[in-house]
Amino acid sequence: MLRVEKLNVYYDRLHVLKDISFEVKEGEIFSIIGANGAGKTTLLRSIMGLKDVADGKIIFKGKDITRLKAHERASLGISLSFEGGRILRTLTVEENLRLGAYRIDKDRFEERLRFIYKLFPRLEERKKQIAGSLSGGERQMLSISRALMTEPELLMLDEPSFGLAPKIVIEIFQVLKKLNEDTGLTLLLVEQNVKQALKIAHRAMVIEAGYEVTRGTPDEILTNKEVIEAYLG
Amino acid sequence: MFLQQVINGFASGGIYTLVALGLTLVYGVLKILHIAHAGIYALGAYLALIAYRIYPNIYFAFAFAMVGTAIGGYLVQKYLYWPILDKPRIVPLIASIGLFLALEELYRLIWGPYVIPFPQKFHWKSYNLGHIRLPGSDLFVFALSLFFLFILYWIVNRTKVGLAMRAVSDDKEVAEASGIDSKWIIALSFIIGSALAGAAGLMVGVYYNSIYPTMGDVPAYKSLAIIVVGGMGSIEGTVIAGFGLGLLEALLIGYLPFAFPRDALAFIAMIIFLLIKPEGLFSR
Numbered sequence A: 001m002l003r004v005e006k007l008n009v010y011y012d013r014l015h016v017l018k019d020i021s022f023e024v025k026e027g028e029i030f031s032i033i034g035a036n037g038a039g040k041t042t043l044l045r046s047i048m049g050l051k052d053v054a055d056g057k058i059i060f061k062g063k064d065i066t067r068l069k070a071h072e073r074a075s076l077g078i079s080l081s082f083e084g085g086r087i088l089r090t091l092t093v094e095e096n097l098r099l100g101a102y103r104i105d106k107d108r109f110e111e112r113l114r115f116i117y118k119l120f121p122r123l124e125e126r127k128k129q130i131a132g133s134l135s136g137g138e139r140q141m142l143s144i145s146r147a148l149m150t151e152p153e154l155l156m157l158d159e160p161s162f163g164l165a166p167k168i169v170i171e172i173f174q175v176l177k178k179l180n181e182d183t184g185l186t187l188l189l190v191e192q193n194v195k196q197a198l199k200i201a202h203r204a205m206v207i208e209a210g211y212e213v214t215r216g217t218p219d220e221i222l223t224n225k226e227v228i229e230a231y232l233g
Numbered sequence B: 001m002f003l004q005q006v007i008n009g010f011a012s013g014g015i016y017t018l019v020a021l022g023l024t025l026v027y028g029v030l031k032i033l034h035i036a037h038a039g040i041y042a043l044g045a046y047l048a049l050i051a052y053r054i055y056p057n058i059y060f061a062f063a064f065a066m067v068g069t070a071i072g073g074y075l076v077q078k079y080l081y082w083p084i085l086d087k088p089r090i091v092p093l094i095a096s097i098g099l100f101l102a103l104e105e106l107y108r109l110i111w112g113p114y115v116i117p118f119p120q121k122f123h124w125k126s127y128n129l130g131h132i133r134l135p136g137s138d139l140f141v142f143a144l145s146l147f148f149l150f151i152l153y154w155i156v157n158r159t160k161v162g163l164a165m166r167a168v169s170d171d172k173e174v175a176e177a178s179g180i181d182s183k184w185i186i187a188l189s190f191i192i193g194s195a196l197a198g199a200a201g202l203m204v205g206v207y208y209n210s211i212y213p214t215m216g217d218v219p220a221y222k223s224l225a226i227i228v229v230g231g232m233g234s235i236e237g238t239v240i241a242g243f244g245l246g247l248l249e250a251l252l253i254g255y256l257p258f259a260f261p262r263d264a265l266a267f268i269a270m271i272i273f274l275l276i277k278p279e280g281l282f283s284r
């Protein structure tokens, strides 16, 4: 579904992603794990089209999208739930969702909205509330929901567990897993929370300072000496 | 007397608001101070002159001025701001001031340094409310301002494109990732803001019966003060600060026992706000 080939990305002269390559297959959950500053957010932003890439290719459903703009990629079926539950703070919860559905028609919007409210009933209770006043957990739920409203085929998530209580983390990961199992949605998940990320992933990759360290199934990664030292030691 | 001052204040407040809203819309989506907007406002008045030469009708003049300024605003964002957007924010600010001065010189070259009267004479009726006389020109300007404000309100709060405008001004990247073409939404903000300024320019031409190259000077700094007081980028704040300024000016002039420098009030208000409430009335 998504193929990234030898991606190189810079901030001015700072080389942030170095020859990153991987493939996410249809219907799978692919996790990318790395410490602070490893380049995870930059990678997702590059795939979404919010950050120019210097070199390399991004192929989505067989189409080279490396030079497409973000809104064009959104129309093709790529979606991103931003880091830190970033949503439109001055809009209401429902307006955030409506915006996510900017490119779909009214009937499908209503249907989609019901689907989202079933996933996160708490959002329905707060639909008229200004999104900036939501709690951290609710904001994260809204961020994921906004990204789901675009009817994506590939949903990218940037640290959905960050800063949340363990109970809410478990709730959110359950929803993600269910989404993948029930609707076949492909997920590209970026996390520092190694345990949670590997628990639901089919395959994963570890990056460090912009380089790939290792990749494989969760079991393979959990037995990798380097990873154990860096993250689980 | 009091009601007369109030209506007079609402009339000039309406004009201030219409001009300042362009600044607000542009600041919202681009986070730059669009000083040259006051040049677009003056353009509206001059375009009304041209319109009258083609076909002397007030509706036609409105349409002509608003379409013309909308195109003007679109070209400004496309050829001036867009190429320098990734530069430090001082660069578009200086470019904007430069364009404003250049536009004034351009108007001077084309139409001369004179004060030109508005080509149509309006015979305003006054409306009597008991023993109070309300001048028709004030009512005309006030009613039209409300009409344009209502249209803007409707676009911003009730349409899909308005939702996109609010989204882009809140967080451009989240909006883009939701499938919104922010480049088009930014252009649209200029188009709408400039058309409003064009309407305001025409209305001032009618109201004061005078059109001249530097007529944008006072609105330029007043609208700056208004958006600071209103809270940068806030539409509600701009409307309240704009009408508030018009009203305060009219009342102070009407009731203060000494001559008050009318045009200084906007800056006094701005300085007070910067000192005690720098985020403005409606901070976002």
Ligand SMILES: Nc1ncnc2c1ncn2[C@@H]1O[C@H](COP(=O)(O)OP(=O)(O)OP(=O)(O)O)[C@@H](O)[C@H]1O
Binding pocket: A011, A014, A016, A034, A035, A036, A037, A038, A039, A040, A041, A042, A043, A083, A192
């Ligand atoms: N806008 C920017 N300008 C300059 N450098 C940046 C910018 N954004 C990120 N960087 C740098 O790029 C590197 C990778 O950042 P990135 O945000 O992709 O890391 P990350 O893996 O998402 O980290 P975290 O886990 O803390 O979110 C870091 O060294 C960071 O300082």
Ligand SMILES: [Mg+2]
Binding pocket: A040, A041, A042, A083, A158
């Ligand atoms: Mg990050």
